[in-house]
Amino acid sequence: MHRPTTAEAEIAEELAAVRPGLLPRYAAELPGARAAVLTRLWRALAHEPLPWLTGRTPGAYSLALRLADGRTLYGPHADPYATSAYVIAVRLDRERHDDPARLMTALGVPHGSAFAAELAHSVASLALSRAGADHPKEWPEQDWAWEQRVVDGHPFHPNCRSRPGFSVADQLAYGPEHGPVVELGTVPVPAADCLVSGDWPAELRSGDRLLVPVHPWQATHVLNRPYDTWQRARPLMSLRTLALPGGPHVKTALSARLTSSVRDISAYSVRVAAPLSDFAEDLAARTEGLLHITRTLGAVTDRSPDLAALLRESPQAYAAPGERVVPVAALATTALPDSPDWLAAFTRLTLTVGLRLLDLGVALEAHGQNLLVVLSAEGTPVRLVYRDLADIRISPARLARHGITPPALTGRLITDDETALRRKLFGSLVAGALAATAGSGPALAGALTAAVPHLPPGPDLTSLCNGPVPAKALTLMRLSPRTPGDQWTALPNPLVLKCGLSDQ
Structure with a gap:
């Protein structure tokens, strides 16, 4: 019998106190959650440049990973683009492991203990999410x-559902998969102390003070100050961004580590919000109607990352009657990706837009959360909507080649580095949104094979077709806490994979 981790037991204990009726479903979901997280971890072990792995040897039916200390880890061939939980257990020498947290502990690698705790929390929170989710078909x-x-x-x-700092009650109250309604508040701040970008609405002003929307978790656990109730809102998949009834989306600061990152809002993000939104709107007009970018209506901060908010146009503004605007991450919950023709059309649309903007000089971070697709009444992908410009990359040199005046911006968004630009787009779109929608290397290869002949030629497309696919080395990053910024790996190109399996 599986011995529960501390995280699994703690969540079970909390659940018994706040919603005991979910306990049986939570317990039933734990094995599947372990397999889901273990599959993600195995992908990282098989494909990321982890310094304590010295070799990867494919066999007829399995993959062997050699550790620097002489031990060997055995598991199935690792499809870097698979989303199904196909790794039930792996073997470290003769010891079988079906729990990702205990496997990481057994590996005994630098910073592995902290990561193991995150993995345990990811498993337990994922089981809770699956137990509490009950959405109609x-x-x-x-x-x-x-x-x-x-x-x-x-x-x-692997930290797909890690939410350290969130109790079970917090997850049920604020996690979008649980379907809650969240009471957003506002905190008054003297206008003279605020940095504002764009137009801050009259309803969020009170005399010489600006009313800054605040998430209730942030107000209670970080700001530790009272707030006034403002509006009831529905949390979106990023958890800290919420949809107001019939109105805009509100991005709030949430200083908790979700997945990998602390979700605050920097003063830099607020400062550039309005000029970046204006620039993006002009750029989207060059895509012949294939792309809309949601406008940032206003942004404000008290100049600390812990109290800030952005008001952003809802993607629904770009849906005609009968159309639906669907986040790409949600496509897997429909039957659409099961159709090779549909997947090929979707791949062609996204790459046409992504490559066009990259050629002009902008690399979108087009992962499944930021990228949305507009579907016709028949389910055909007709155009795209992109939201959240906080992590795009802009190349002044590429813009200048096309006679486009670069925006008057500096800082991390600006780069002419070809590798950085391609990593940003291909790592998020191909290794992220398209891979997750396809669900496997063979399915992704088929979609790319059908789409590539119809894409605009150029050096970026050549790089995509002929080289490995960049992807963030997410596990390496969690095991390298002293290394700032993104770290990357190179995934086998699905266009040359014969059976969707890696033989690194």
Whole structure:
């Protein structure tokens, strides 16, 4: 019998106190949650440049990973683009492991203990998410309902549901997969102390003070200050961004580590919000109607990352009658990706837009959360919507080649580095959104094979077709806490994979 980890036991104990009726479902979901997280971890072990792995040897039916200390880890061949939980257990020498947290502990690698605790929390929280999610099979009408169908979180990150600092009550109250309504508040701040970008609405002003929307968890656990109740809202898949009834989306600061990152809002992000939104709107007009970028209506901060908010246009603004705007991450909850023709059309649309903007000088971070697809009444992908410009990359040199005046911005968004630009787009779109929608290397290869002949030629497409596919080394990053910024790995190109299996 599996011995529960501390995280599993703690969540069970809390659940017994706040919602005991979910306990049986939670217990039933734990084995599947372990397999889901273990599959993500095995992908990382098989494909990321982890310094304590010295070799990878494929066999007829399995993959062997050699550790620097002489031990060997055995598991199935690792499809870097698979999303199904196909890894039930792996073997470290003769010891079988079906729990990702205990496997990481047994590996005994630097910083592995802290990561093991995150993995344990990811498993337990994922089981809780699956136990509490109960969404109808019918396609929803509201934008927030699509978001709440995404139960499993990041499709490739082992910390797909890690929410340290969130109690069970917090997860049930704020996690979108549980379908809650959240009472957003506001905190008054003297206008003279605020940094504002764009137009801050009159309803969020009071005399010489600006009313900054605040998430209730942030107000209680970080700000430790009272707040006034403002509006009831529905959390979207990022948890800290919420949809107001019939209105814009509100991105709040949430200083908790979710998946990998602390979700605050920097003063830099607020400062660049309005000029970046204006620039992106002009750029989207160059895609012949294939892409819309949601406008940032206003942004404000008290100049600390812990109290800030952005008001952003809802993607639903770009849906015609009968159309639906669906986050790409939610496509896996529909039957659409099961059709090779549909997947090929979707791949062609996304790469046409992504490569066009990259050629102009902008690399979108087009993962399944930021990228949305507009579906016709028949389910055909007709155009795209992109939201959240906080992590795009802009190349002044590429813009200048096309006679486009670069925005008057500096800082981390600006780079002319070809590798950085291609990593940003291909790592998020191909290794992220398209891979997760396809669900496997062979399916992704088929979609790319059908789409590539119809894409605009150029050096970026050549790089995509002929080289490995960049992807963030998510596990390496969690095991390298002293290394700032993104770290990367190179995945086998699905266009040259014969059976969707890696033989690194």
